[in-house]
Amino acid sequence: MFIATPPARAQxxxxxxEFLGFKVGTDKKLARWDQVVDYMQRAAxxxxxxxxMELGKSTMGNPFVMLAISSPANLARLEEIRxxxxxxxxxxxxxxKSAQQxxxxxxxxxxxxxxxxxxxxGSTQMTLELVHRLxxxxxxxxxxxxxxxxxxxxxxxxxxxxxxxxxxxNKNVGTExxxxxxxxxxxxxxxxxxxxxxxMLTQIETRLVTQVLYKDWFPLLFxxxxxxxxxxxxxxxxxxxxxxxxxxxxxxxxxxxLMGMYMFSALNAKGYTGxxxxxxxxxxxxxxxxxxxxxxxxxxxxxxxxxxxxxxxIEQERGQLFRSPGARGQSEGPGFGGGDPRKPxxxxxxxxxxxxxxxxxxxxxxxxxxxxDYELTITYALLEGAAANREMLQQNFYRLNRKxxxxxxxxxxxxxxxxxxxxxxxxxxxxxxxxxxxxxxxYHAPAEFEAEGKxxxxxxxxxxxxxxxxNYAKDILEPQKYPMKPAGPGQAPERPYDVTGWTLPLQMGxxxxxxxxxxxxxxxxxxxxxxxxxxxxxxTAGGKNGGTYLLSHDWNNSAIAVxxxxxxxxxxxAAFDVYWIAESQHDGAKEIPAGTIxxxxxxxxxxxxxxxxxxxxxxxxxxxxxxxxxxSAWKLRAPRIGLYQPWTANMDExxxxxxxxxxxxxxxxxxxxxxxxxxxGERFDVIVFASQSxxxxxxxLRGDWVRPEYRDGIGExxxxxxxxxxxEGGSLVALDEASEFAIDALGLPVxxxxxxxxxxxxxxxxxxxxxxxxxxxxxxxxxxEESSAYxxxxxxxxxxxxxxxxxxxAVARYPADNPLQSGxxxxxxxxxxxxxxxxxxxxxxxxxxxxxxAQFRAQSHATFKLLFNALHWSAASQARIQ
Ligand SMILES: [Zn+2]
Numbered sequence: 001m002f003i004a005t006p007p008a009r010a011q012x013x014x015x016x017x018e019f020l021g022f023k024v025g026t027d028k029k030l031a032r033w034d035q036v037v038d039y040m041q042r043a044a045x046x047x048x049x050x051x052x053m054e055l056g057k058s059t060m061g062n063p064f065v066m067l068a069i070s071s072p073a074n075l076a077r078l079e080e081i082r083x084x085x086x087x088x089x090x091x092x093x094x095x096x097k098s099a100q101q102x103x104x105x106x107x108x109x110x111x112x113x114x115x116x117x118x119x120x121x122g123s124t125q126m127t128l129e130l131v132h133r134l135x136x137x138x139x140x141x142x143x144x145x146x147x148x149x150x151x152x153x154x155x156x157x158x159x160x161x162x163x164x165x166x167x168x169x170n171k172n173v174g175t176e177x178x179x180x181x182x183x184x185x186x187x188x189x190x191x192x193x194x195x196x197x198x199x200m201l202t203q204i205e206t207r208l209v210t211q212v213l214y215k216d217w218f219p220l221l222f223x224x225x226x227x228x229x230x231x232x233x234x235x236x237x238x239x240x241x242x243x244x245x246x247x248x249x250x251x252x253x254x255x256x257x258l259m260g261m262y263m264f265s266a267l268n269a270k271g272y273t274g275x276x277x278x279x280x281x282x283x284x285x286x287x288x289x290x291x292x293x294x295x296x297x298x299x300x301x302x303x304x305x306x307x308x309x310x311x312x313x314i315e316q317e318r319g320q321l322f323r324s325p326g327a328r329g330q331s332e333g334p335g336f337g338g339g340d341p342r343k344p345x346x347x348x349x350x351x352x353x354x355x356x357x358x359x360x361x362x363x364x365x366x367x368x369x370x371x372x373d374y375e376l377t378i379t380y381a382l383l384e385g386a387a388a389n390r391e392m393l394q395q396n397f398y399r400l401n402r403k404x405x406x407x408x409x410x411x412x413x414x415x416x417x418x419x420x421x422x423x424x425x426x427x428x429x430x431x432x433x434x435x436x437x438x439x440x441x442x443y444h445a446p447a448e449f450e451a452e453g454k455x456x457x458x459x460x461x462x463x464x465x466x467x468x469x470x471n472y473a474k475d476i477l478e479p480q481k482y483p484m485k486p487a488g489p490g491q492a493p494e495r496p497y498d499v500t501g502w503t504l505p506l507q508m509g510x511x512x513x514x515x516x517x518x519x520x521x522x523x524x525x526x527x528x529x530x531x532x533x534x535x536x537x538x539x540t541a542g543g544k545n546g547g548t549y550l551l552s553h554d555w556n557n558s559a560i561a562v563x564x565x566x567x568x569x570x571x572x573x574a575a576f577d578v579y580w581i582a583e584s585q586h587d588g589a590k591e592i593p594a595g596t597i598x599x600x601x602x603x604x605x606x607x608x609x610x611x612x613x614x615x616x617x618x619x620x621x622x623x624x625x626x627x628x629x630x631x632s633a634w635k636l637r638a639p640r641i642g643l644y645q646p647w648t649a650n651m652d653e654x655x656x657x658x659x660x661x662x663x664x665x666x667x668x669x670x671x672x673x674x675x676x677x678x679x680x681g682e683r684f685d686v687i688v689f690a691s692q693s694x695x696x697x698x699x700x701l702r703g704d705w706v707r708p709e710y711r712d713g714i715g716e717x718x719x720x721x722x723x724x725x726x727x728e729g730g731s732l733v734a735l736d737e738a739s740e741f742a743i744d745a746l747g748l749p750v751x752x753x754x755x756x757x758x759x760x761x762x763x764x765x766x767x768x769x770x771x772x773x774x775x776x777x778x779x780x781x782x783x784x785e786e787s788s789a790y791x792x793x794x795x796x797x798x799x800x801x802x803x804x805x806x807x808x809x810a811v812a813r814y815p816a817d818n819p820l821q822s823g824x825x826x827x828x829x830x831x832x833x834x835x836x837x838x839x840x841x842x843x844x845x846x847x848x849x850x851x852x853x854a855q856f857r858a859q860s861h862a863t864f865k866l867l868f869n870a871l872h873w874s875a876a877s878q879a880r881i882q
Contacts, residue, residue: 013046013135016128024129025369028173028311031125032166033159037063039128040155047135048072049146055208059188062159064208069134069153071146074107081150082217085109088398089218089297090468092405103394108386110221111152112379113209113290116195118161118186120227121310122371127155129372130379145380148387152212152219157205157289158194161186169310172707179309179341181701183647183710189658191651193857195224196287199476199502201437202658202858209289214296214439214469220393221259221299223382224290225375228304230314231345234274234361235374236281236304237263243483244283247475248294249400253283255299255393262385263303263378270377274306274361284482285498286475287857295472296439297400299393303378306361309341311368318363319347342705401468408465409518416477417451417513420459423784425532426557426619427861428510432461432529440473442526449521454513462523477512479503479768482824492759493826499766499792501823502859506768506788509862532557534615536608537623547604548629549611549622550587551597553580553782556663556861558597559868561618562636563664565599569638569685569875575602575610579633579881580781580872587626595781598629598881629881634778639875641667642684644675647700647710652690652735652853659855659864665871672700675718680725686874687725688867691736691853694744719745727843731874733867736794739849748840748847749808752795754830762830766792767823769852771812771836771863778876779811779839779848779869788821789836789863790856796834797851811866812837812852837866846874 019039022029031039044052044067051068058064068078084102087094114123131153134142145151156162168182185191190203197206213222228236238260244253260277267275281302285291293300308314351360386393408414422428436442443462448455463473482500487493505512534557536549551558567574579598584591599622601607615622643660645653660667670687674680680687689697700713714722723746726732734742743750754762771789773780789812799808813835818828825831837854840847848870854863 013043013132016132020128024125025122025367025372027313027367027369030121030166030169030311031128033062033156033162036124036128036155037065040065040067040131043067043131043135049075050131050135051075051078055212056204058159059204060160062163064159064205065155066212067131067153067155069131069146069151070107070149071143074146074150078150081106081109085218088394089401091398091402099398103391103398106394107148107150108221108390108393109150109152109217109219110223110382110386111154111212111217111219112223112225112382113154113157114225115156115162116158116224117192117226118158118165119182119310120307121162121165122227122305122368123225123375124156124162125368126372126375126379127153130376145383145387148390149383151383152217154209157209158187160188165310173312177705177707178312179705180707180710181649183649183707185649185651185654187654189654191649191654193651193655195289196498196857198289198292199286199434199438199504200857200859201434206289207437210437213289213293213298219298220397221301221382221386222290222293223301223303224288225379226302226304227307227371230307230366231316231348232306232350232361233276233357234272234306234366234370235267235276235378236279237267237275237277237378238301238303239278240281240283240302241279242282245294245475247471248283249297249403249471251396251400252294252297252299255396256301258389259299259301259382259385262381266377266381266384267374268358272374272377273359275359276357278356280497282497284496284500286502287498292438292472295475296469297397297404303375305371305374306366308366308368308371313365313367315344315365316363317344317347319351321351321353321360321362323349323351340703340705404468404470405466408467408470411465411517413465413474413514413516414518415451415465415515416463416473417456417515418461418463419511419513420457420461422511423509424555424861426555427508429529429531430861431504431508431510434504435463435473435476436527436529438469438472440469441467442529443523444526445521445523447522449519451515451519451521452517462521476502476504478514479506479822484824484826487760490760493763496765496824499823501767501821503768503822504859506821507790507856507860507862509784509787532619534617534619534621535612536615537621547601547607548625549599550592550625551599551620551622553593553595553597553865555620555782556864556868557618557620558782559663559665559865559872561614561620562597562872563638563666564614564618566636566638568666569640573602574638575607576600577602578636579879580636580778580876581629581881582632582634585629585631594776595778598625598633631881633879633881634873634876635879636872637875638666639685639871640683641665641871642670642674642680642687643667644687644689644697645669645671646692646696646713647672648696650690650692652692655855655858656688656690656735659858659867663864663868665868672712672714672718675714675721678721678724680721681728681730684725684730686731686733686871687722688733688871689735689738689741692738692741694741697738697741722746726845726847729844731846731848731870733848733850733870735850735855736792736853739795739797739851742847742849746842746847748842749800750838750840750849751798751800753798753834754796757830759826762827764791764793764825764831767825768821769819769825769831770815770821771819771852772815773812774810777809777811777839778873779837779866781869782865787862789852789854790860791852792856794853795851796831796836797838797849798834799838808838808840810835811839
């Protein structure tokens with residue numbers, strides 16, 4: 001008998017318990033990211049089954065790592081396996097025989113990601129035990145898994161948050177503030193929304209995961225391990241629930257079912273209670289990275305385990321079987337029902353025994369170790385499912401990719417065309433970049449062509465549908481029609497899990513044409529997508545005019561250039577004078593619209609070199625003015641911006657901050673104390689409140705378990721200080737929900753017409769709506785008369801007579817017929833002809849209420865300018881330009 005001896009070097013990997021000094025999942029003990037990475041490095045060194053790759057650095061500079069775990073034989077030909085996987089993913093000229101050879105021979109490549117949401121801390125901890133066993137256990141069971149699977153593992157896809165949450169927890173554990181929630185976002189900019197960036201791809205971490213999925217590895221399966229609230233089931237496993245999205249192939253859904261059942265069975269085999277599937281998490285939304293797999297022929301999956309209180313156990317009162325599943329309402333993440341988190345939770349409200357929840361959780365103690373155990377079980381189950389179905393999964397992956405190509409050749413649609421000439425070419429390029437990063441194949445037309453009787457200029461982009469990621473491109477580019485089930489009389493409609501529509505061309509103000517029938521054109525593949533060039537245009541209508549340059553206000557990137565030209569607030573004299581012209585003028589035959597940006601050097605020196613540099617960096621083009629300008633204008637100076645940051649980790653604040661940094665707006669973050677201290681006019685020209693409830697702004701978090709320095713909101717003192725700031729000449733910008741605070745705090749003559757309207761009458765939980773703009777108002781300079789805005793349970797306004805004369809102005813209005821463009825709206829008549837954005841004078845100052853999400857998850861490029869203009873306008877003075 002041959003007894004295999006494990007390689008000596010594998011024995012040098014210490015067990016996690018030895019390495020950490022405690023067993024993984026021990027109450028109140030956590031491994032921090034640096035320890036996790038250290039352990040994985042040791043595993044890679046000690047074992048010929050483990051490779052560690054650093055894919056890059058996170059937003060805050062932590063290592064972002066992935067392991068490849070497989071048999072030594074597979075790892076020896078890892079690059080070949082990767083290349084073969086790419087062939088199956090793009091089977092254009094792969095002959096059937098070669099495809100079948102790959103399928104017969106190659107292991108299944110699968111990806112598991114952990115702890116994108118940093119308080120959902122269990123899965124990162126779990127990976128230590130998982131990797132240790134895979135590296136050191138030489139049983140036939142593990143050998144079989146590793147022979148048949150290449151297991152890609154990311155121990156956390158948000159390392160920064162892991163560090164923040166562990167440090168915060170360790171600071172408070174054992175004190176009276178052990179349950180105090182972390183007062184800032186667990187991703188620098190996006191917080192919990194780091195899992196809503198799957199198609200816009202603004203953040204480093206999302207881009208790294210996307211690169212692995214659609215450019216480098218093309219895994220067959222992708223599981224993202226999460227945690228949910230603490231008071232319902234113990235674990236959710238796939239399949240998911242309705243609604244399904246029409247652009248998903250049913251084969252993907254059935255494979256999700258199959259893999260979900262491996263997990264369901266494994267949990268039942270262990271006798272674990274509280275296992276549920278098929279509820280709560282739908283197949284609809286594109287935002288989470290793992291969802292994106294459904295449109296990329298990848299089996300995207302999610303698990304959600306009940307949370308402890310980070311690493312502290314939770315007690316729940318015990319309940320009885322067969323309580324109605326009526327009101328579940330658990331949101332993702334550790335929820336404590338709003339009460340004192342130190343008290344036991346009330347008994348579970350859904351204990352209805354049913355086929356997809358056969359052993360309901362009835363309450364008791366729940367610990368970090370329980371989370372680790374459930375997650376180990378489902379991760380091994382996934383490996384088993386992938387190993388057992390290796391060939392079938394490969395075969396189906398290959399078939400789906402071929403099927404998408406064939407479907408696209410037939411047309412309906414055949415292609416999407418993005419004309420080269422756009423209102424904002426930077427936004428168009430950014431949209432194409434997002435698609436390119438997600439693996440969509442994009443082509444450039446070097447010459448003009450015709451499709452379905454319409455001529456397209458040279459320089460247009462074409463996305464043919466005959467490609468593996470057809471379903472994805474189509475789903476991002478076309479309007480969504482959300483299948484809302486009709487509600488009974490007087491009943492509120494079903495609440496979608498997330499938003500209902502996302503169509504990027506609408507959100508970004510990019511013109512895109514769907515072409516149904518096949519056509520021919522000369523096309524060149526482009527990747528990466530070139531961004532628009534910039535500098536100084538050599539074209540002038542007439543002669544030069546004293547070094548005066550014009551810059552279009554249509555481009556969002558012009559804000560970057562303006563911020564560069566204005567310099568930092570309060571830091572001496574800028575080298576340029578910058579104006580917005582207030583009335584349209586003519587430059588020869590060309591109209592210069594109101595809002596056009598005029599740039600003049602302060603000294604008589606030739607500034608073309610400096611300006612050219614700014615133009616290239618901002619990707620905008622300055623045009624020398626041909627004729628003499630004459631008329632009224634706004635003269636800009638660098639605005640002093642205060643951005644309010646509550647201690648309640650507001651994601652919309654994070655997105656706002658991200659956007660300000662991307663477009664070069666200098667800002668100061670202000671907290672409750674800064675607001676309450678008053679005299680805000682000495683420090684700021686404009687104060688921005690991101691979307692937040694009035695109560696949240698005024699009261700913040702209360703409760704003696706909250707660390708005292710992070711309790712409360714701005715309070716009545718803060719509210720008065722804001723009113724005084726505006727009365728004396730400041731600008732207040734309130735986004736979406738924060739407008740209620742602004743209206744009430746200042747007693748503005750504005751009414752939110754949707755206040756108190758119940759969801760059975762009006763309901764719009766995340767959709768793209770049409771808006772009409774007054775682009776002669778400086779707030780809407782550079783915007784077309786019709787555009788699209790993102791509406792998410794937002795307010796809509798009415799200006800109250802008789803106070804409105806000379807006080808309030810409508811800037812954006814919803815049309816008089818149904819404004820819905822993508823997603824779902826119930827009761828559109830409640831919003832028809834109402835206002836989406838208004839400007840109100842108050843004392844010597846101004847209030848700007850942007851009712852919709854002007855900067856929604858950094859996607860809504862079509863309305864960024866409303867925010868940018870509000871900021872620049874706050875420090876502008878009336879002038880005459882000659
Ligand atoms: Zn989560």
